[in-house]
Amino acid sequence: MRPLHDEDPSSVGAYRLVGRLGEGTTARTYLGAAPDDTPVVVRVIRADLGRDPAFRARFGEEVDAARRLPGLGTAMILDADTTGRQLWYATTHLPGPTLEETVRRHGPLPGHSLRVLAGRLATALGGLHAVGLQHGRLDPASVLLGTDGPWLPGLGIAHGSAGSSVTADGVVIGTVLDSPGFRSPEQVRDLPVGPAADVFSLGSVLTFAATGGGPFDRGGVGSVADRVAEGDPELGDVPASLRTLIAACLVKDPAHRPAPEEVVRVAAGTPGPTWLPAACAAWVAERVANPWEPPEPMPGSEPYAP
Known part of the structure; x- marks a missing residue:
C-alpha cells in the first residue's frame, strides 16, 4: 500500500481513505475504512470517463449486475455512486497475499x-x-x-x-x-x-x-x-x-x-x-x-x- 497523495480525496461517500492500493486504466483503488472501521476497498473512476454518458450508463448497469452476485469466491458490492459527479464503488476487503x-x-x-x-x-x-x-x-x-x-x-x-x-x-x-x-x-x-x-x-x-x-x-x-x-x-x-x-x-x-x-x-x-x-x-x-x-x-x- 502507498500513502495518499495530495490530489487524493480523504474520503469517498461514507468511507475514509487510508492509502492507495493501485491504479488501473479506469480507476484508482484505495484501502478505506467504513464508519465502523471495517476495512473496505474503494475504486474511484477516472474523472474523464465519468463525463462520458455512454460510460456512465454502462458503469451503472455493471454495478447493478455485480449487486446480484452470490458471493461465491468474489468480493461483494457494499456501496456505489453511479449517478453523481464522481463515480465510485466500494467492495468487501479480502485480506491475504496474491x-x-x-x-x-x-x-x-x-x-x-x-x-x-x-x-x-x-x-x-x-x-x-x-x-x-x-x-x-x-x-x-x-x-x-x-x-x-x-x-x-x-x-x-x-x-x-x-x-x-x-x-x-x-x-x-x-x-x-x-x-x-x-x-x-x-x-x-x-x-x-x-x-x-x-x-x-x-x-x-x-x-x-x-x-x-x-x-x-x-x-x-x-x-x-x-x-x-x-x-x-x-x-x-x-x-x-x-x-x-x-x-x-x-x-x-x-x-x-x-x-x-x-x-x-x-x-x-x-x-x-x-x-x-x-x-x-x-x-x-x-x-x-x-x-x-x-x-x-x-x-x-x-x-x-x-
Whole structure:
C-alpha cells in the first residue's frame, strides 16, 4: 500500500481513505475504512470517463449486475455512486497475499491445492458470467489466497476502458493488456471478447500455480502475445491429473473451451482449512490476520489494483 497523495480525496461517500492500493486504466483503488472501521476497498473512476454518458450508463448497469452476485469466491458490492459527479464503488476487503506472491515465495502448489484453486476460481467466474459480467484481467496478481480458499477481489466492472470499445452485447474490444501472457488469443488479437476469454486466462493462471511460470513464457520465436495467439502451451511440468483440464481451457477457439461449471466438476476440489500445505497455510494465515496489510507487489510488478 502507498500513502495518499495530495490530489487524493480523504474520503469517498461514507468511507475514509487510508492509502492507495493501485491504479488501473479506469480507476484508482484505495484501502478505506467504513464508519465502523471495517476495512473496505474503494475504486474511484477516472474523472474523464465519468463525463462520458455512454460510460456512465454502462458503469451503472455493471454495478447493478455485480449487486446480484452470490458471493461465491468474489468480493461483494457494499456501496456505489453511479449517478453523481464522481463515480465510485466500494467492495468487501479480502485480506491475504496474491497467488503471484505466494508462488514466488513458497513454490508451486500441490495437486489438491490446484484443484481447490481451479474449482473456486471457476465458480467465481461462473457467477460473474451469470449476471452478465466478465473479469477480463485474470492473472496471478488478481487472485488472493485466504485460509479457506482463493478469492477474486476484482468484479470486472469498468474494465472496458480508454482504448477499448463495447458492443451492444457488452463485449469488450481492445482491452488494455497488462499481462499478455495471461490473456486470451482473442484479447491479444484485438478481437471481440466473450466469457470464454476468462476460461483461457484461468488455464494460464493454473499453469502458473502448478509450475511457477505461465504456459507461454518460454519459446524462442515471437513475443509472448504471439505465442498466446499462435503457439502451443508448455504444460510438461503440470501434474498429469490436471493437464487435460488445463489444456482444454487453453484451446485457441473460444467455442471449444469448457464452461466454468465443467471446470468445477472436473477439478472436484473442496475449499477448507487444509487446502494449502502447512507452511504456506501458516504464512497465509498471518497475512489474513492483519486486514490492514494489503498484498505487497512483487519486484518489478504493478501495485495491487484488482
